[in-house]
Amino acid sequence: MTVWIKQGVLGDLQPVAQKGFGRFANLADSKNEDTFVTSLREGNHCNGSFHSIGLAFDIKKYKFVTITECRSAIGPGWDIVNEVDHWHFEYDPK
DSSP states (O other), rough: OOOEEEOOOOOOOOHHHHHHHHHHHHHHHHOOOOEEEEEESSSSOOOOOOOOTTTTTEEEOOOOOOOHHHHHHHTTTEEEEESSSEEEEEEEEE
């Protein structure tokens, strides 16, 4: 499948976030879903957001991939938040 990046999305991810993103993309691919990135480092995010330090990304919601599957696929240390129009992934080991 294909990874799509929304127009205007800028920035990069730290290596640990790149791995998590890759694991998510592999999961989406296994379900025949394209991956749609809606945010990396650009844009306005709340104070304390991990976007600005390259440890967070936002993905369009999916029909055939669940958040439970995402948590299992990307491994420990990740928070996944079901936002209104996207899923927010951030690496925040506690």
